[in-house]
Amino acid sequence: MLIFEHAHPGRRAHAQAPYNAPAAFDLPADQLRQTPPLLPETSELDVVRHYTGLSQKNFSIDTQFYPLGSCTMKYNPRACNSLAMLPQFLSRHPLADVATGQGFLVSMYELQEMLMEVTGMAAVSLAPMAGAHGEFAGVAMIRAYHDARGDTARREIIVPDAAHGTNPATATMCGYVVKEIPTDRQGNVDLDALKAAVGPQTAGLMLTNPSTLGVFEKTIVEIQKIVHAAGGLSYYDGANLNAILGRVRPGDMGFDVIHMNLHKTFSTPHGGGGPGAGPVGVSERLQPFLPIPYVVSERDFYRWAEEADVPQSIGRMSAFGGNMGVLLRAWVYARMLGGVGMQRVAEFAALNANYLAAELNKAGFELAFPERRASHEFIVTLKKLKDETGISAMDFAKRLLDYGFHAPTTYFPMLVPECLLIEPTETESKETLDAFVQAMVAVKREAESQPDLVKSAPHKLPSRRLDDVKAARELDLVWKPA
Amino acid sequence: MPFIPHTESDIRSMLASIGAASTDALFDEIPAELNCGGLPGIPEGLSEMHVTRLMHRRAAQDGFYSNFIGAGAYEHHIPAAVWPIVTRGEFYSAYTPYQAEASQGTLQLLYEYQTMMASLTGLDVSNASLYDGASALAEAVLMAVRANKAGCRRVLVPATVHPRYLAVTRTTVKNQNIELVSVPFDKTTGVTDLAALEAMAGEAAALVIPQPNFFGALEPVDALTDWAHAHNMLAIAVVNPLALALLKPPGLWGAVGKNQGADICVGDGQPLGVPMSSGGPYFGFMTTRQTLVRQMPGRLVGRTVDLDGQPGFTLTLQAREQHIRRSKATSNICTNQGLLVTAATIHMALLGPAGLKSVALESHAKTRALLEKLVSVPGVERVFNSTFFHEAVIRVNTPVDDVLRALRAQGILGGYALGGDYPELADCILVCATETKTDDDLEQYRQQLERILSRRNGREPGVPPCAYK
Numbered sequence: 001m002l003i004f005e006h007a008h009p010g011r012r013a014h015a016q017a018p019y020n021a022p023a024a025f026d027l028p029a030d031q032l033r034q035t036p037p038l039l040p041e042t043s044e045l046d047v048v049r050h051y052t053g054l055s056q057k058n059f060s061i062d063t064q065f066y067p068l069g070s071c072t073m074k075y076n077p078r079a080c081n082s083l084a085m086l087p088q089f090l091s092r093h094p095l096a097d098v099a100t101g102q103g104f105l106v107s108m109y110e111l112q113e114m115l116m117e118v119t120g121m122a123a124v125s126l127a128p129m130a131g132a133h134g135e136f137a138g139v140a141m142i143r144a145y146h147d148a149r150g151d152t153a154r155r156e157i158i159v160p161d162a163a164h165g166t167n168p169a170t171a172t173m174c175g176y177v178v179k180e181i182p183t184d185r186q187g188n189v190d191l192d193a194l195k196a197a198v199g200p201q202t203a204g205l206m207l208t209n210p211s212t213l214g215v216f217e218k219t220i221v222e223i224q225k226i227v228h229a230a231g232g233l234s235y236y237d238g239a240n241l242n243a244i245l246g247r248v249r250p251g252d253m254g255f256d257v258i259h260m261n262l263h264k265t266f267s268t269p270h271g272g273g274g275p276g277a278g279p280v281g282v283s284e285r286l287q288p289f290l291p292i293p294y295v296v297s298e299r300d301f302y303r304w305a306e307e308a309d310v311p312q313s314i315g316r317m318s319a320f321g322g323n324m325g326v327l328l329r330a331w332v333y334a335r336m337l338g339g340v341g342m343q344r345v346a347e348f349a350a351l352n353a354n355y356l357a358a359e360l361n362k363a364g365f366e367l368a369f370p371e372r373r374a375s376h377e378f379i380v381t382l383k384k385l386k387d388e389t390g391i392s393a394m395d396f397a398k399r400l401l402d403y404g405f406h407a408p409t410t411y412f413p414m415l416v417p418e419c420l421l422i423e424p425t426e427t428e429s430k431e432t433l434d435a436f437v438q439a440m441v442a443v444k445r446e447a448e449s450q451p452d453l454v455k456s457a458p459h460k461l462p463s464r465r466l467d468d469v470k471a472a473r474e475l476d477l478v479w480k481p482a
Numbered sequence: 483m484p485f486i487p488h489t490e491s492d493i494r495s496m497l498a499s500i501g502a503a504s505t506d507a508l509f510d511e512i513p514a515e516l517n518c519g520g521l522p523g524i525p526e527g528l529s530e531m532h533v534t535r536l537m538h539r540r541a542a543q544d545g546f547y548s549n550f551i552g553a554g555a556y557e558h559h560i561p562a563a564v565w566p567i568v569t570r571g572e573f574y575s576a577y578t579p580y581q582a583e584a585s586q587g588t589l590q591l592l593y594e595y596q597t598m599m600a601s602l603t604g605l606d607v608s609n610a611s612l613y614d615g616a617s618a619l620a621e622a623v624l625m626a627v628r629a630n631k632a633g634c635r636r637v638l639v640p641a642t643v644h645p646r647y648l649a650v651t652r653t654t655v656k657n658q659n660i661e662l663v664s665v666p667f668d669k670t671t672g673v674t675d676l677a678a679l680e681a682m683a684g685e686a687a688a689l690v691i692p693q694p695n696f697f698g699a700l701e702p703v704d705a706l707t708d709w710a711h712a713h714n715m716l717a718i719a720v721v722n723p724l725a726l727a728l729l730k731p732p733g734l735w736g737a738v739g740k741n742q743g744a745d746i747c748v749g750d751g752q753p754l755g756v757p758m759s760s761g762g763p764y765f766g767f768m769t770t771r772q773t774l775v776r777q778m779p780g781r782l783v784g785r786t787v788d789l790d791g792q793p794g795f796t797l798t799l800q801a802r803e804q805h806i807r808r809s810k811a812t813s814n815i816c817t818n819q820g821l822l823v824t825a826a827t828i829h830m831a832l833l834g835p836a837g838l839k840s841v842a843l844e845s846h847a848k849t850r851a852l853l854e855k856l857v858s859v860p861g862v863e864r865v866f867n868s869t870f871f872h873e874a875v876i877r878v879n880t881p882v883d884d885v886l887r888a889l890r891a892q893g894i895l896g897g898y899a900l901g902g903d904y905p906e907l908a909d910c911i912l913v914c915a916t917e918t919k920t921d922d923d924l925e926q927y928r929q930q931l932e933r934i935l936s937r938r939n940g941r942e943p944g945v946p947p948c949a950y951k
Contacts, residue, residue, distance in 0.1 A: 003594050003831050016561040017837035018844040018917050024728060027869055031700050033730050036835035038601035047831045048563050055572035057587035062571025075485055076575050079530045088541040093551045094761030096895050100547060103540030104760055117523035129613040129762065130817035132804070143657055166816050168809035175657035178809040216511045247509055248516045271821030272588035273578040273781065275763035315653030319554050319616040319646045319750065320761025332537065338527025341484050343520050348486045350508040355496040373511045401584050406577070429487040430496060456789060461583045463794035471786035471798040475775065477607045479597040
């Protein structure tokens with residue numbers, strides 16, 4: 001039942017709005033609304049019960065294991081939320097003078113400093129509001145760098161075929177042409193293809209390392225040489241930063257610009273699809289182009305660097321400087337972990353991933369790259385199962401939901417057929433991983449013995465399999481009263 | 483080990499299963515020379531208790547102020563029920579609802595949100611949110627250019643649009659060969675100058691129409707919408723969603739006819755249950771006509787049925803999006819601002835049509851009352867004569883920075899100095915009072931302003947405002 005169907009004309013949650021508001025006596029009639037908007041007329045209790053009930057129809061980290069590859073669904077510590085929601089932080093106006101926000105700004109400054117240390121980059125801006133937003137900032141900086149040098153013939157961004165969809169979409173938004181290069185059989189960037197692809201038209205390369213195939217690019221040093229020798233810059237997609245925290249730093253790998261997903265590596269919540277935060281880090285040569293604003297310190301006074309301080313900046317990315325509340329949560333997380341805690345993140349993310357891969361392999365699942373070490377994630381391919389039983393990765397994923405596990409990432413990366421991309425993260429216990437293996441085995445047996453049961457899954461959730469085709473063909477995006 | 487549950491015995495048995503000697507061995511494919519050997523520059527970890535103490539100290543340092551700044555972020559009462567539900571783990575720690583069957587709570591909420599926003603703006607469809615109001619305007623400009631069949635890449639943006647929205651739009655479209663052309667405002671009314679618009683040469687894909695505009699004034703939206711349509715342009719509305727509880731929805735702007743109304747409507751959803759939080763996270767919204775839905779960026783939730791024929795919800799039209807279309811997607815946007823939309827939906831449901839309208843009316847009345855009080859102070863005058871929603875511009879006869887600093891010393895944030903964005907308004911302040919201000923708050927502001935200006939204006943020459951006491 002929709003909230004609108006709970007409504008009764010004239011019902012109100014009276015305490016929530018001003019009593020006795022005046023009429024708009026002085027506003028011209030032709031500027032006024034004649035019919036009220038379709039908002040529900042309900043009581044406070046109606047609303048609380050309805051949305052509490054809706055929340056209970058969700059999977060979430062707080063209730064289920066999410067082995068969702070490339071998404072780093074780790075536990076979101078509660079202290080990060082409660083401390084970011086202290087009333088002084090919530091009530092601060094973004095345009096209030098910086099003198100009224102020194103406690104907030106010093107935290108942002110420290111976060112910038114910690115992210116520089118973690119990534120090995122020369123400077124960081126917290127302005128981008130999501131991973132893709134950070135990618136945009138990064139590629140725009142690459143373009144601004146070349147343009148500032150008058151090197152305007154560089155029109156192409158090279159992207160491996162295993163890359164996230166945001167990489168090519170971002171390059172297009174920055175006015176670049178995308179050149180895709182293949183991956184070799186070991187899951188590495190095909191070096192010969194890269195050599196053939198670079199040239200005076202190359203603006204840069206976008207790379208995730210470890211890649212979306214869950215393996216470390218062993219030839220990363222060689223890759224950097226090829227790109228840099230051609231005059232291009234290299235972009236690090238930080239989606240998989242959790243795998244290397246405190247082990248290897250993108251700056252040390254030779255990257256010129258990176259974005260980080262704080263809603264992955266720094267454990268801020270995904271919130272059912274945002275808000276995220278996608279800070280960018282740069283090497284010295286890209287520093288003049290960083291997006292504004294970012295925090296600078298002058299004799300222990302903190303203020304925003306704006307247009308006048310950074311005249312070559314690619315510009316402003318949001319009205320007020322970014323997803324501050326998310327950044328505060330990341331700061332709390334980083335301070336609780338400390339440097340040693342961060343190093344342990346990668347260590348135990350790798351332990352969990354390699355353990356889960358080993359156990360699944362022993363249980364008869366085929367790994368896409370069995371001869372490679374898993375990073376923080378790995379790929380299982382169900383191609384054989386599909387050929388034998390007709391059960392697809394999607395069917396398999398849906399049946400896992402019935403066992404109380406969120407599905408792994410399916411059909412990404414697209415070059416591995418019927419793939420499940422699995423990332424357990426460091427916050428899950430051995431018992432949870434063992435229970436997941438048992439569920440995987442149980443679903444595999446069902447696929448072999450009762451394929452219809454799997455094909456029609458899920459059976460125990462608030463909805464059964466939903467008709468996506470009908471949703472797209474008979475678009476129903478807005479409720480209309482009967 | 484914070485947030486890592488492993489015991490020594492877990493580690494041993496897991497390594498044995500893998501066949502690795504140590505956890506270090508799990509990194510053996512990484513070239514040894516790249517190993518950074520830890521993060522000595524990061525401070526030592528703090529317990530939850532210690533980090534709590536530190537954070538409380540920093541929050542107390544920032545304190546509370548009596549705020550009269552608006553300029554795109556507004557202080558409103560948020561019902562106590564909103565955020566405890568939003569931060570329930572089932573909403574807070576859920577993933578993007580790609581697995582529809584495991585995300586019906588979030589998906590149904592988004593469908594309800596889309597319904598509310600479409601109705602509030604008077605348009606057919608809404609997406610599930612964008613980053614903020616400024617980036618939503620940037621996306622609307624890109625969308626209008628995509629939809630322009632003649633390939634025109636020019637968009638008219640009045641100078642009364644939020645200057646930072648314009649800045650973000652410029653950042654976003656800079657590399658796509660799109661020209662943003664400024665339209666001046668009338669110095670008396672503070673709204674877009676129709677005569678100047680009429681005189682502008684050349685074609686354009688769209689005209690942006692703010693309502694209320696950056697100065698708080700109500701634009702002649704009907705005339706602007708009709709002008710845009712008469713010149714084969716799309717009309718892009720940039721609105722405060724709270725104002726729409728009171729004001730004519732963009733879908734009804736302009737003369738009645740088959741082309742009535744703005745074509746795309748965007749704005750920032752912050753006034754709908756989102757705290758000011760130093761600037762974010764907020765959320766951007768976008769609604770449009772049915773005919774433009776395939777050009778729309780961002781996620782969309784559709785209602786459909788499951789295998790049993792029961793209604794359910796799922797993400798739809800994903801073929802527009804980056805994870806499917808890659809370099810040909812409508813936008814690179816992936817994550818949106820789901821949790822803020824959760825807050826806004828619950829907020830709008832709690833207030834209902836009557837509650838939301840009374841907040842809008844009360845905010846309007848409070849700003850009216852504030853303006854009356856402030857212009858009664860010698861040395862203060864009102865700048866524009868247009869009707870306003872809940873913001874207005876005053877001119878002071880004393881340097882603006884000094885005035886604001888002196889007010890701040892008394893715990894009052896007196897407004898937004900306009901000189902940085904509009905040099906011709908260097909002696910002007912944009913003020914805002916919402917329903918959160920009492921008559922006593924307004925009177926405090928008046929008294930302090932009067933005291934500051936009278937000291938400054940000669941009665942005690944050479945004596946600085948009280949801020950320096």
